[in-house]
Amino acid sequence: MSFPTHRPRRLRQSPAVRRLVRETHLVPSQLVLPLFVREGIDAPVEISSMPGVHQHTLDSLRRAVAEAAEAGVGGVMLFGVPAVRDAVGSGADDPDGILNVATAAVAAEVGDALVVQTDLCLDEFTDHGHCGVLAPDGSVDNDGTLERYAAMAVAQAQAGSALLGLSGMMDGQVAVIRGELDAAGFTDTLILAYAAKYAGAFYGPFREAVDSQLKGDRRTYQLDPGNGREGVKEAVIDAEEGADIVMVKPAGPYLDVLAEVRAAVDIPVWAYQVSGEYSMIEAAAANGWIDRRAAIQESLLGIRRAGADAILTYWAVEAARWLRAEL
Template identity: 85%
Template sequence: MSFPVHRPRRLRQSPAVRRLVRETAVHPAQLVLPMFVREGITEPVPISSMPGVVQHTIDSLRRAAAEAAASGIGGVMLFGVPEERDATGSGADDPRGILNVAAAAVVAEVGDAVVVQTDLCLDEFTDHGHCGVLAPDGSVDNDATLERYASMGLAQARAGSAMLGLSGMMDGQVGFVRAALDAEGFTETILLAYSAKYAGAFYGPFREAVDSQLKGDRRTYQLDPGNGREGVREALLDVEEGADIVMVKPAMPYLDVLAEVRASVDVPVWAYQVSGEFAMIEAAADNGWIDRRGAILESLTAIRRAGADAILTYFAVEAAAWLRA
């Protein structure tokens, strides 16, 4: 009889051995929890397409942020849902606007136990739902939008946000916001660039979460799902403009882009496990088609294995408890 020379199974023979030789692991500190806060409500409002996720009041947001900090995760990313919207998203840079008030409240609650981050984009605040200011012909005016982003970034920095998530996919947004922050003395404010953000089909539940007013699509500024090299190019441009961290979004449909970006830049690379990814796991698990805990942890491991240094995920607090155990 001929026996194999190589026996890789030796390293799979027990949980202890598998744990010892595991190539990729996820740590709670590498997880960031996205959170929604809505103006004008008195109780948290469940999001029907995202089981277990809610639009928070300021008070419930503070409590949830404290729970998140206690779980050992690395950060929270805040999204605001205003009562009123207009064409330029004026609530975005109003110091009394919901997102800026929420940022200040969370910073007061948790300090620097977690990194408090805020979404820097106009889509939640505009009555047309686009991520920027519209030109007379209805297109998104890139350069006029940069002016709004700079003002929004300053408002968030003044509210105490440690990291600004530039998610609008406007050309030059990183350099423009960086210059505005530095000119006002906010040289320590971190910029997270959503560099490779794709115009895909996985954002539906998020649009319920922020009560999106969008008509049409965002394909003139978010990336075409067929373009991998373009995602790498965008990341390189953002690093050149001063991004401290770059992002790939969504995560699992774009693991190839994530790996290419990780190999191409020398700054941290993050990924966002978006609302559609979350909802698919929850729906399949609810139907008994997959093991929920196993699928969540496997998906996070896959994103880490592809190169993500940190992951935005709605599973953050729950996964952190499993990982600690």
């Protein structure tokens, strides 16, 4: 009778051995919590398509970021939902606009405990819902949008944001914003470039979260889901333009792109586990079809294994508590 020469199962024989030889590890500081703050509400509003996630008031936002800091997460990413919108997103760089006011409040609350981050994009602030200003023919004006982004960048840095999340996918956005920040004296403000952001089907719940006014789609500036090499190219360009970190978004459907970007650049690479990824697991778990905690943990570990140095996830606080309890 022939017996196996190689016995890899020896490394799986007990929880202690499996823990000792595990290749990929996840810790709370590798998690970033996205948060929504809405102008004009007097109590948090649950997002119907994202159970457990809320649009916050300033007061509830302060409590949420304090909770995140206590859990040991690495940072919070803030999204603003204004009461009034216009064609150029005037509220985005208004010092009294909801996102900038919230940023100052969060920086004062937890700025020493975690990295305060802000979404730098116009889509939440425009009455047409696009990530930039529009040309007369209705297309998104790339270079006109860069002027608005530059103003936003300075306003967010002045409000106390330590890291700007450039999510608009405009050509040249990193170079323009880096130059504007440096000229204004914000040389230490970090830039996270959403380098490989795909125009996919997983953003629906987020659109509810920010009360998106979008008509049509964003396929002229976000990436085609069939293009992997293009995502790597965008990440390399953003790194060359001065990004401190690059991002792949969504995470789960684009793990191949994430791995290739990780191999192509020598700066940190992050991934965003987007709203649709969150809602699918929550819905399946609510129906008893999957083990919720196990599915969440496995999804995060898979993103880490593919090469993400940090993950934006709506489960950041809950997952961080689980990880700390396992130590």
